[in-house]
């Protein structure tokens with residue numbers, strides 16, 4: 001169990017994490033989402049005692065990290081896959097970690113096997129490891145003490161599709177063993193497949209803490225409307241807006257509409273004599289839910305283009 005209570009971190013004038021209160025429970029995968037700069041890494045660093053909270057508490061199994069007697073046995077983490085000495089082999093890196101934490105050396109072979117690094121890969125010096133191999137090695141390090149709590153910051157970064165699937169299965173099986181799994185990712189589609197529950201933050205603040213199905217269900221269904229008549233499309237957009245719908249341009253001949261059904265939009269288009277080439281509802285998705293939730297907290301919102309607003 002990870003317990004956050006009023007957790008706050010300020011760097012000078014920047015509030016990176018703002019009064020977070022969340023319980024991250026065992027036996028499931030909890031996804032940790034937020035736009036760039038939302039405070040995810042800072043939160044994870046405070047849980048691991050790497051940053052000191054300005055206010056509030058971050059507890060692992062009921063205690064602050066600094067008070068854990070055998071930290072590696074209590075919480076494992078992958079924060080930065082490149083945190084290995086460039087001249088040291090993966091195996092030597094894990095052996096050093098094991099030795100300094102009282103973990104038996106044979107455990108190194110077990111975790112190397114778990115993450116699918118063979119003898120040759122484990123003998124390579126850190127500087128020659130691919131990003132994907134570095135991720136696997138980082139996960140091996142997190143598993144070394146067989147801890148009940150595991151945190152992974154962007155674990156699928158740099159992995160090929162097989163690797164992504166492997167991480168997903170690993171997270172699911174670790175949660176199935178009753179462990180607490182807290183994982184951040186920018187890949188919504190992957191989160192949708194991996195996580196049971198989501199914690200979403202924006203500008204350091206809690207935006208959602210709910211089962212993933214609930215988060216997705218809360219997202220608006222969007223309808224894509226395409227017409228070869230720009231003036232007609234603009235008139236339709238005005239009518240829809242007046243009727244209370246939200247209309248976003250999605251390209252020169254296209255709109256994305258929320259807050260009106262496809263039937264209603266089709267009827268209005270008919271009334272206005274606007275020809276439509278497409279009128280398609282798009283089911284609720286985590287991506288959509290995430291955009292709805294975080295719309296007010298993205299640091300640098302880009303100008304929407306056709307592809308991105310769908």
Ligand SMILES: Nc1ncnc2c1ncn2[C@@H]1O[C@H](COP(=O)(O)OP(=O)(O)OP(=O)(O)O)[C@@H](O)[C@H]1O
Pocket residue numbers: 011014015016034035036037038039040041042043
């Ligand atoms: N050591 C630091 N000194 C000053 N500001 C910091 C420091 N670490 C983080 N910040 C700021 O705190 C905020 C949160 O950053 P953080 O890295 O935790 O976000 P994040 O959600 O992990 O972002 P990303 O998804 O881009 O990795 C940002 O505004 C960042 O610039």
